[in-house]
Amino acid sequence: MQHNDLTQFRTDGTLYLSAPAAAELVRRKGLANCIAAMADNLRDDFKRWPEFDKTARVASHSKDGVIELMPVADAQRYSFKYVNGHPSNTAIGMSTVMAFGVLADVDTGAPLFLSELTLTTALRTAAMSAFAAKTLARPESRVMALIGNGAQSEFQALAFQHLVGITTLRLFDIDPQATAKLVANLQGSGLNITVCNSTAEAVCGADIVTTVTADKTMALILTPEMIEPGMHINAVGGDCPGKTELHGDILDAAKVFVEYEPQSRVEGEIQHKAEDFQVTELWEVLLGQKAGRDNAAQVTVFDSVGFALEDFSALRFMFAAANALGLGEHTALIPQLADPKNLFGMLSTPTPVAVPRRVATAA
Amino acid sequence: MQHNDLTQFRTDGTLYLSAPAAAELVRRKGLANCIAAMADNLRDDFKRWPEFDKTARVASHSKDGVIELMPVADAQRYSFKYVNGHPSNTAIGMSTVMAFGVLADVDTGAPLFLSELTLTTALRTAAMSAFAAKTLARPESRVMALIGNGAQSEFQALAFQHLVGITTLRLFDIDPQATAKLVANLQGSGLNITVCNSTAEAVCGADIVTTVTADKTMALILTPEMIEPGMHINAVGGDCPGKTELHGDILDAAKVFVEYEPQSRVEGEIQHKAEDFQVTELWEVLLGQKAGRDNAAQVTVFDSVGFALEDFSALRFMFAAANALGLGEHTALIPQLADPKNLFGMLSTPTPVAVPRRVATAA
CATH class of the missing domain: 3.30.1780.10 (ornithine cyclodeaminase, domain 1)
Known part of the structure; x- marks a missing residue:
């Protein structure tokens, strides 16, 4: 071949x-x-x-x-x-x-x-997110909050439906037109969809939270009081220096997984953390060298930046x-x-x- | 535009x-x-x-x-x-x-x-070599030795003819077929061409020596006894770690110019030299911040690796x-x-x- x-x-x-x-x-x-x-x-x-x-x-x-x-x-x-x-x-x-x-x-x-x-990147990013969630989220996860309803959002929604078993989506975007576009594109998908008025409302009760926002700022899309035990956070949008989505306290209270640590230290949510902040590379979990989720109540974060x-x-x-x-x-x-x-x-x-x-x- | x-x-x-x-x-x-x-x-x-x-x-x-x-x-x-x-x-x-x-x-x-x-790279490499030689070689340079007669050689020959004023070429390659191809391709160019039996023979009497060989080794294409006062050496082929063309003593006795020092320290002829080996970046000469050739007897080396x-x-x-x-x-x-x-x-x-x-x- x-x-x-x-x-x-x-x-x-x-x-x-x-x-x-x-x-x-x-x-x-x-x-x-x-x-x-x-x-x-x-x-x-x-x-x-x-x-x-x-x-x-x-x-x-x-x-x-x-x-x-x-x-x-x-x-x-x-x-x-x-x-x-x-x-x-x-x-x-x-x-x-x-x-x-x-x-x-x-x-x-x-x-x-x-x-x-x-x-192709939209497909592979969604495939990577879903693949990581299958490895890290609670197996019974069915409800996903999807924060940021731009160009990547349909691919995330469908990847989690088909690969992870998500049946219900809770949507929020600061741009209502983006959400309307996402809802229209997902018609006929079989997903139950709720449009929410805030990130907090969308996240409430979700098993998995996917953040895929685009602003090149240190945003606080997710804050600690939104996070519930056992959640898996799929942080896609914080992916370059100066561009993050999560409050630092969320990372301190969670188990954090990355693709490639040297790159994630510069580009990921962990860019604000000390050099010795503990992370696990996903391949280590796949090869059985390190544990993934330790228990059903643990909050897991896939701090995804997109690796070559x-x-x-x-x-x-x-x-x-x-x-x-x-x-x-x-x-x-x-x-x-x-x-x-x-x-x-x-x-x-x-x-x-x-x-x-x-x-x-x-x- | x-x-x-x-x-x-x-x-x-x-x-x-x-x-x-x-x-x-x-x-x-x-x-x-x-x-x-x-x-x-x-x-x-x-x-x-x-x-x-x-x-x-x-x-x-x-x-x-x-x-x-x-x-x-x-x-x-x-x-x-x-x-x-x-x-x-x-x-x-x-x-x-x-x-x-x-x-x-x-x-x-x-x-x-x-x-x-x-x-395009063959054209730009030849243009860069000729442009550097116009800056560094003796203005009256008319004879060039061309060591390595592969895919880049015609472009080097014609660039030096048209931009530098070279009228005579002295050729050598370990592959006689490569030299025969070069001679055939330069027919009608107006250049006087001599095919030589060794590098030493080709270099003898040249104003400019261009080395453009391809072996990925630490070769000694040019050795100190070949070098004459006032020569300009256009070292094109030594351009990655482990791939050089010049004996180190030639560099010690010459004034060495590079494109971009951090890259040349890794990839150029100077990769074998100490960190404090003196080189001049070509742009410094162009902007008048540093001198080019100091006198007609000085040997100058353009240690070219090709920069972005x-x-x-x-x-x-x-x-x-x-x-x-x-x-x-x-x-x-x-x-x-x-x-x-x-x-x-x-x-x-x-x-x-x-x-x-x-x-x-x-x-």
Whole structure:
């Protein structure tokens, strides 16, 4: 399979999956199936955690936002994601988060697969949240508060419905139009939905609380008096320096889990905590090296910031699915040279400018 | 202009320039013109050095090679390059170095331009080498030894001919076929060419020595007895940990210039030297803060490793030229959403899978 990927690259070039093509892929396979398959990849890859070459993401901060590169590799495959975060973009009709990425061959450096990752990131983030909640939340969890009803919220709702067994949602957003959009998009999902007037109202009685707000500030979305014994808090929105969602006392009273501690210390909810604040990396729980939830009354927090390995898992799924469905186009992102030492030769041979051609058949 | 770039992105998506399209661009504008324009951009950008957000590249090393990400940004534009280095690739008919990259808008994070950078890197590396030599070599330099006659060599030869005034080349490569290819490709260039039987023979009497070899080893391509007073050494091939070309004594006896000291300490010829080994960053010479060559007898070394800013300068040129010539295709690398908070909406509307369309007119 991996040998075939390189053969395909050498024959046809890089497989490119645009945003509309990724949406077509998700429509054909079904959203719940895609999220479930990504969650399977995430579990497999997190269990291989020590095999990966990991680095904290490389961030370039500016006045209104951040642009990040997130690389990771195992012995066979390398991936990176480009992703921005610009909360003010929505005011001019653009997305807060835009992303794309590449899956490459470690042995040769060949970029096998170039894909949109805006839609894909929403799926993988939801798959990661649900996968972590399956590991950490009480198994009988059925009610979820969903605070922040923006671009990520539908994916979170459906991932928790299909992977965790959530049946009831309690919604709040400071923007009522965002909530109305979420309610409309979830029609026909079978979820029981209550629109609430405040975060406190939404959180009251929930088994799981998901925060996925976008402001680039040190917000206090959740405060200690809202928290009930046994809750699992899925903190998605606090994911870069200066951007948090939880009151510090919540973290002190809970058991806190992270993806990759060196990155979470800088970007996560724990950025305000001392260096020796105790956290558990999720892979340690998966491999049985550390305990997850200790008892039914304990409050657990998944302080999620989004780690490069999650995009690796997602790209693996999208690449395989695009090949299987014959979606995407092959393109000469890299020159195809008769003699690799004769790069100059491509200038003297006026080949036609390539028009990417559609993949005709499944690989 | 920059405002127009964002408008174009929002209307048409990301401009994509494939490798064949980049070759067509270079054919239409002429190679010497492209290299000269890139050298102008390089000078402009190096003179703005303090304005850039700089980081050493992020490298992922494996048994046979390396994959790197090279980001850089000023207040308006962000760029990164993906580039590999796998010397064993040529044995299976693939290129040692393959690259692509993106130019993005800092205010919104929008990826404006996605381009091949394999061909472009060869041009920008040659432009950088020639630009540095114009700054550091003796003005009357006319003879260049070119050691390593692989994929980069033609570009180095023509850049030094057109920008520095080199009239005579002395060639050596351990692979005679590489040299034969270089000689064939330079026919009609007007350069006087001598094929030599050893590095020592090629270097003898040269004003400038360019080393652009590919082995990932600590090689001793140049040794002290080859070096003559007043030579300028353009050391291009020693550019990652464990990969060098010069005997250490050459560095001790010369004045050494680098692009970005923190990166060169890890990747350059100076990686074997103590932390306090004296080097001068090239931008300091350009801004008149430090001296370049002190006298005609001094040996100067440009210990070049390739810095992200050079790709920034090259991407600026290629983006502007592609727009001006109407080359490249616009593609939906990022979803184009009617409501940016409704990413989920793109799943319910089965839009046709986008076929990238050709840019019809110059911007």
